[in-house]
Amino acid sequence: MTNTTKWVLASIGAVFVLFIEFWAAVLFFIFQGDGDEEYTSGSGETLAIIELKEQILTSENIVRQFKKYRENSSVKGIVFRVDSPGGGVSASQEIYEEVRKTRESGKPVVVSMGSVAASGGYYVSCGANKIVANPGTVTGSIGVISQFMNFNHFLDKVGVGTTTVKSGKFKDTGNPYRGMTEEEKKYFQETIDDVYQQFLTVVETERKLSHSAAKKLADGRIFTGKKAYEAGLVDTLGTYEDAIVLAAHLSKISGTPKIIKERKKERLSDILFGSIR
Numbered sequence: 001m002t003n004t005t006k007w008v009l010a011s012i013g014a015v016f017v018l019f020i021e022f023w024a025a026v027l028f029f030i031f032q033g034d035g036d037e038e039y040t041s042g043s044g045e046t047l048a049i050i051e052l053k054e055q056i057l058t059s060e061n062i063v064r065q066f067k068k069y070r071e072n073s074s075v076k077g078i079v080f081r082v083d084s085p086g087g088g089v090s091a092s093q094e095i096y097e098e099v100r101k102t103r104e105s106g107k108p109v110v111v112s113m114g115s116v117a118a119s120g121g122y123y124v125s126c127g128a129n130k131i132v133a134n135p136g137t138v139t140g141s142i143g144v145i146s147q148f149m150n151f152n153h154f155l156d157k158v159g160v161g162t163t164t165v166k167s168g169k170f171k172d173t174g175n176p177y178r179g180m181t182e183e184e185k186k187y188f189q190e191t192i193d194d195v196y197q198q199f200l201t202v203v204e205t206e207r208k209l210s211h212s213a214a215k216k217l218a219d220g221r222i223f224t225g226k227k228a229y230e231a232g233l234v235d236t237l238g239t240y241e242d243a244i245v246l247a248a249h250l251s252k253i254s255g256t257p258k259i260i261k262e263r264k265k266e267r268l269s270d271i272l273f274g275s276i277r
Contacts (some may be wrong), residue, residue: 086119
């Protein structure tokens with residue numbers, strides 16, 4: 001066998017090995033279940049950890065986890081770790097409702113606030129039995145905001161115009177190619193006020209505040225965890241570990257609780273090429 005032949009066969013072999021490794025990684029990614037979980041051993045019964053560590057754009061994943069652990073009789077309570085600046089209104093409402101349902105089912109939920117639990121991050125926390133914040137947590141920001149870009153002055157300068165055909169006078173409200181009319185501003189303000197009132201009602205009800213007291217706090221301002229505690233927006237100051245201890249107490253768990261939480265699913269690109277941290 002010539003050296004050239006040996007080199008060709010070795011090259012083919014190397015390509016074949018890479019091919020096998022690639023598809024092994026792909027299959028690992030495909031069949032790695034969403035329900036993969038990791039456990040921390042303990043002498044007591046089980047607490048579940050659900051983590052919200054991103055902007056709230058969708059609710060499906062968090063809702064799914066709450067439903068799963070609520071229906072799991074071996075899970076006695078839930079710690080909901082919230083580290084989010086907020087996000088969409090409807091997604092926040094859906095998560096809040098699922099937290100509230102879990103609490104009302106008799107399974108305790110304790111929120112542990114991370115660095116930020118503001119706006120929608122505070123909204124979703126309100127359904128829990130207890131809210132634990134670090135003294136330096138940024139929370140609050142109770143309110144609703146909607147913003148619209150406006151390019152019409154720029155387009156006028158460059159001589160560009162637009163023509164809109166619509167079925168009703170409000171159909172293109174918020175169109176960035178023209179200014180907003182006073183009637184449209186009033187229309188949007190009424191919508192924002194309605195959503196704000198829904199948020200305010202949740203804060204009043206869940207935090208047991210009078211309407212005037214809640215409204216005074218719900219002007220969009222942020223609070224440190226310490227100030228939020230003084231205002232009655234959270235129940236106690238403490239760490240993530242303190243929240244676990246409190247959840248174990250509310251769940252009547254003796255000893256150190258076992259901890260269960262879903263393992264974060266890796267992306268295929270991370271599996272194949274590693275990730276840059």
